[in-house]
Amino acid sequence: MGPGVIDSPLVQALDRIATDIDAAFDALLPVPDDARARLVEAMRYAAIGGGKRLRPLLLATTAEMYGVDRGAAIRAGVAIEAIHVYSLIHDDLPCMDDDALRHGKPTLHVAFDEATAVLAGDSLHAFAFEMLAEPATSADPFVRIELVQTLGAASGFRGMAGGQMMDLVAETSEFDLQTVTRLQQLKTGALLGAAVEMGAILGRVPVEGRAHLRGFARDIGLAFQITDDLIDHEGDAAVAGKAVGKDAVAGKETFVSLLGAERARTQAQVLVDQAVAHLAQHGREADVLRALARYIIERDH
Amino acid sequence: MGPGVIDSPLVQALDRIATDIDAAFDALLPVPDDARARLVEAMRYAAIGGGKRLRPLLLATTAEMYGVDRGAAIRAGVAIEAIHVYSLIHDDLPCMDDDALRHGKPTLHVAFDEATAVLAGDSLHAFAFEMLAEPATSADPFVRIELVQTLGAASGFRGMAGGQMMDLVAETSEFDLQTVTRLQQLKTGALLGAAVEMGAILGRVPVEGRAHLRGFARDIGLAFQITDDLIDHEGDAAVAGKAVGKDAVAGKETFVSLLGAERARTQAQVLVDQAVAHLAQHGREADVLRALARYIIERDH
Numbered sequence: 001m002g003p004g005v006i007d008s009p010l011v012q013a014l015d016r017i018a019t020d021i022d023a024a025f026d027a028l029l030p031v032p033d034d035a036r037a038r039l040v041e042a043m044r045y046a047a048i049g050g051g052k053r054l055r056p057l058l059l060a061t062t063a064e065m066y067g068v069d070r071g072a073a074i075r076a077g078v079a080i081e082a083i084h085v086y087s088l089i090h091d092d093l094p095c096m097d098d099d100a101l102r103h104g105k106p107t108l109h110v111a112f113d114e115a116t117a118v119l120a121g122d123s124l125h126a127f128a129f130e131m132l133a134e135p136a137t138s139a140d141p142f143v144r145i146e147l148v149q150t151l152g153a154a155s156g157f158r159g160m161a162g163g164q165m166m167d168l169v170a171e172t173s174e175f176d177l178q179t180v181t182r183l184q185q186l187k188t189g190a191l192l193g194a195a196v197e198m199g200a201i202l203g204r205v206p207v208e209g210r211a212h213l214r215g216f217a218r219d220i221g222l223a224f225q226i227t228d229d230l231i232d233h234e235g236d237a238a239v240a241g242k243a244v245g246k247d248a249v250a251g252k253e254t255f256v257s258l259l260g261a262e263r264a265r266t267q268a269q270v271l272v273d274q275a276v277a278h279l280a281q282h283g284r285e286a287d288v289l290r291a292l293a294r295y296i297i298e299r300d301h
Numbered sequence: 302m303g304p305g306v307i308d309s310p311l312v313q314a315l316d317r318i319a320t321d322i323d324a325a326f327d328a329l330l331p332v333p334d335d336a337r338a339r340l341v342e343a344m345r346y347a348a349i350g351g352g353k354r355l356r357p358l359l360l361a362t363t364a365e366m367y368g369v370d371r372g373a374a375i376r377a378g379v380a381i382e383a384i385h386v387y388s389l390i391h392d393d394l395p396c397m398d399d400d401a402l403r404h405g406k407p408t409l410h411v412a413f414d415e416a417t418a419v420l421a422g423d424s425l426h427a428f429a430f431e432m433l434a435e436p437a438t439s440a441d442p443f444v445r446i447e448l449v450q451t452l453g454a455a456s457g458f459r460g461m462a463g464g465q466m467m468d469l470v471a472e473t474s475e476f477d478l479q480t481v482t483r484l485q486q487l488k489t490g491a492l493l494g495a496a497v498e499m500g501a502i503l504g505r506v507p508v509e510g511r512a513h514l515r516g517f518a519r520d521i522g523l524a525f526q527i528t529d530d531l532i533d534h535e536g537d538a539a540v541a542g543k544a545v546g547k548d549a550v551a552g553k554e555t556f557v558s559l560l561g562a563e564r565a566r567t568q569a570q571v572l573v574d575q576a577v578a579h580l581a582q583h584g585r586e587a588d589v590l591r592a593l594a595r596y597i598i599e600r601d602h
Contacts, residue, residue, distance in 0.1 A: 126457030
């Protein structure tokens with residue numbers, strides 16, 4: 001990504017969140033001195049040093065807008081990233097998407113084995129909720145329980161996991177644009193929405209004050225997925241760090257197959273403009289969120 | 302189980318908890334009218350109508366000793382059972398124990414498919430924490446967050462999932478009695494301990510007042526596992542409702558292989574006596590827990 005693609009405060013924020021999340025996973029997942037060592041090594045392999053950390057960045061940037069302590073935001077960021085990482089581990093399994101490459105390195109079941117991958121995913125899943133429940137995340141139990149509720153709802157069968165199920169069904173069904181949109185809102189959008197929502201919860205923003213943030217997240221979530229479809233359609237596996245061209249092979253309808261590449265690209269741009277408009281009430285403190293929205297459709301991986 | 306095997310109040314309590322947990326899963330998991338239907342059907346297939354519901358029974362019986370409302374105990378019981386069921390679904394997968402039979406019916410990946418089984422397990426996992434986080438479980442956020450923390454710690458890599466990892470390693474290692482004991486304390490004991498602990502949390506018993514309950518759970522947990530090993534060693538698949546004789550085939554050390562059947566049986570009896578002794582401070586209100594401790598080593602499945 002050249003200097004013209006994304007602006008410098010965003011580059012700094014991306015660097016900073018990657019460093020902070022890696023450091024937090026490293027500190028929170030020490031390798032035990034017994035037969036569980038292999039499990040924690042697997043969790044660390046999947047969790048440390050990979051990915052753009054978009055969800056923690058959304059969470060921490062939103063939290064910062066409301067004056068939240070960085071340490072609390074990073075703990076909640078680790079929790080949501082742990083959910084994201086667990087979902088990727090299970091998604092990559094042979095019985096699911098059967099992917100061998102993730103973030104440019106072998107997927108967990110390839111580097112370790114399938115059983116360890118299932119357990120490491122399950123362990124990161126439980127770890128996320130443990131993180132949120134501990135007093136270090138917030139002294140206020142109302143804040144902690146709302147974080148748990150928000151992340152649980154976003155990741156469970158009504159959210160992310162439900163979207164993944166729809167994605168499995170998509171391989172053998174003819175989905176229309178409305179159904180694909182719903183699928184993606186659940187599969188990817190629910191967790192991105194939870195990220196900004198959790199930042200606002202840490203900032204003690206009441207429910208009614210979060211509507212514009214949820215609107216922002218909904219729009220960038222869809223723009224993000226359309227861009228993913230474009231990357232899968234046109235991308236280069238070496239740059240993407242994962243296999244591309246898979247949707248067409250699987251016979252899945254995507255935004256690109258339904259709209260065509262050109263209209264899909266236009267739609268993503270409209271969504272990003274709309275997302276930025278949701279932030280009108282905020283000043284410079286929302287600049288990173290704005291830059292992030294633009295970056296989401298300009299990235300190539 | 303004949304009338305001499307377990308006494309009547311326990312039979313009633315087992316019947317009642319099975320009915321209540323089935324009804325709660327049924328009410329809490331309505332099948333949606335979209336492509337997620339198959340996921341929820343899979344969750345229901347695994348969660349409804351199977352198993353002895355030992356964990357919810359331990360939780361609800363402990364809660365009742367401290368005057369907790371039955372509805373709250375059932376919600377928390379559904380949460381811990383959802384964790385137990387998800388762990389069985391993932392444990393049964395071809396890449397794990399590769400079991401085709403569970404509670405006398407085809408395992409989830411056989412009845413549905415592997416991908417759906419992975420997702421249904423993940424969905425029940427998230428559902429457990431969602432359950433606990435909702436105000437319907439307790440109006441007090443301190444109670445809810447402590448429930449989340451307790452269940453998260455018991456089921457994650459420091460608890461159940463860590464024990465499952467040790468169990469995988471056991472197939473290729475020579476574990477001694479101490480390591481097998483530790484493995485089982487994590488794999489089975491952690492969640493049984495969480496069950497009584499969660500009942501006490503709902504009953505607002507302070508941490509220092511729960512030591513005897515944790516001691517009770519630790520002892521019945523080990524007695525439970527020794528009995529499982531005896532059932533695997535001597536049992537009848539038709540009665541057990543699952544494959545037996547698997548430990549010997551897998552070359553795993555068990556309490557039976559390390560102690561011999563006779564000493565293992567004696568050890569289980571000693572543990573049950575010890576468990577019952579932990580309840581000395583309680584009167585008749587702990588009779589179901591006492592009967593349950595005895596039942597655990599007398600069952601044949």
